[in-house]
Amino acid sequence: MSEQIIEELKKAILEYDSVTAARCAKKVVEERIDPVKALDAMVDAVRSVGDAFGKRELWLPELVGAADAMQSALPIIEEEIAKGGATRQSLGTIVIGTVQGDIHSIGKNLVATFLLAHGFEVRDLGVDIEARQFVEAVGKWHAKVLAMSALMTTTAPEQKKVIQMLTSERLRDRVKVMVGGAAITQEFAREIGADGYESTAVQAAPLARSLVGK
């Protein structure tokens, strides 16, 4: 019975069906099925869509559809895990957002999806995020990694500002910082003291893993 519900949950994600995914998540809770198993199944499903995307068998709409379906189910499962006192097995929490003054989100959303698919816990702050908000989120979520996106030369300097604020708030050595976006280069990332940079969303997950040593 529990296998069946988990299979349905997985299927919902593979069919980009947010409504069914949420419904299955509620059933997991009602039938007292191990929520960690459910979480693993969801991550597996998104991962397989991510792999197919990498092989050019599926495209962005499918990747985002699968991620959206998982996001409908995730809060329900996470709450259940927390209630049970267990901690979610994850590679760590990553706080991600697009910097202040910048509203570009597609790349950031892609990165968030890949990080999710690789087993990170992802806190996506959204777009146009002030430096202070990034720093507060890193503290609040005990983030292992901070990922920032900037798509314009005029907003890229914000990434430096955030790193400086992490230092002044004595959080810099507790978190790895990775940066990206069309306006960012390896050179710029080095200059501002970031720990990592990649030029495509697909490479973000391996980068994040190397930053947390996994």
Place this chain on the structure above:
Amino acid sequence: MRKTRPLEILTDEQVEAIHEGTLEALENTGINIFHDRALKLLRDSGCDVTENRVRFPSSLVEECLRKVPSSFRMKARNHEDDLRIGSNRLHFMYGAAMRIVDLETWETRPATLKELDDATRIADALDTVHIIPDTAPYMELVGVPPVMAYIMDIVSHLRNSTKITVSGYQSDCETFQIRIAKTVGVDMLAFIGAAAPLTFHQDSCEALFRYAAAGFPFMVVASDVMGGTGPATIAGSLVSTNAEIIGTLILIQLTRPGTGILASDYTMPLDMRTGHPCFGDVGASLHTVAFTQIMRKYGIPTFANSPGFASSKKIDFQAAYERSMSTLAAALAGVNVIVLHGSIYGEYTFHPVQAVLDDDIANWVGRLLQGFEVDDETLALNLIDEVGPIPGSYLGKPHTRKWWKSQQFIPQVADRLTYPEWIREGKKSAIEYAQARMDEILRTHHVPPIPRDQDQQIEAIVKEAEKHYAERGLL
């Protein structure tokens, strides 16, 4: 001047359906606007304003559409460079980018201020360039803080060309740019864009009011990425870009009725592998062709904002077909402005050699639009009768001497040598000829300087801007 009938791909009924959809989107969905003065103005004009969501009554939409002139005039530094934008005229805009590209390695780097000035001077020399965009052609400039880049671009345009420049906005830079333009006594084309989907931010509204107060006409840009920030369908995207552009022009017409509007289409499909816009895609051309037909019905001049931006990273075969096919499609549809010269990959890289090559594309397309005369002289019936069958020849005839040149177009840098000549000349391609032409322009082209006192005032405004940004920690 286009003498041919425009290409129309929509039926009247389809145009009507898209118009109706636009009215519905504006009246039912509305636009989020984050500016108190704009919200008040729209509320006072009869819009339904709930928090930041503004819903526009159809009567207001249609009233404001009627206020838009079908063409508008712009005053340049040199009277010969004044423009009337709209009706059957096609003008070209120079490319915009961030960095210069190396023609050997295809790697990019920030440009120097000298390279910026040189690129502007080339824009001035090319006959097919009429307008220079705000971010042209480099936004990453050595020794220039990003916040000053717009201002330095505009200053370079005014000093190194007598042609019209576009002026953008960001971190209040438009306040300085307006003063600089007023010092020289020229009009600028104000760039204003909605953020898709359906959102006007604080800074774009603020810039709108500033430019309206300055009395400049506007280039109102909709830049949906289809499947991302706009519907994946072209028809749906036409509705959302219409709504974004018309919402903007309503604010402009309510602020300063009769202001010139250039409706700009920067819509492209989303590349579903990379998440980038699909530069050079036929989907963008389909959108632009239909967009132009719709705007023609409204009597609003149009700008094809995507042809000059290609997916190729090099000056090569792909770049050539991406740019020329999209330019041709837009021109045949009857757009009034096309951005073309010099940008290479998207709005990322630029090189003046590309601009020189594009001058030939622009002339080729322009020549096509001019059509040809059909009358007794050009039908040449008497001549046909006189020359008769073989061995008759037209080559020595006065009619041929008079007419041949206007019935073809001799490109400036294309290779048209015979094969043996081509071998003898070193097997050169258009790119090499373009490089030679670029060098010659830089060596010989002279731009009348701005009067000394005006130039000094410009310097003072630039210094003021630097101080302004330094005080805000933005330098």
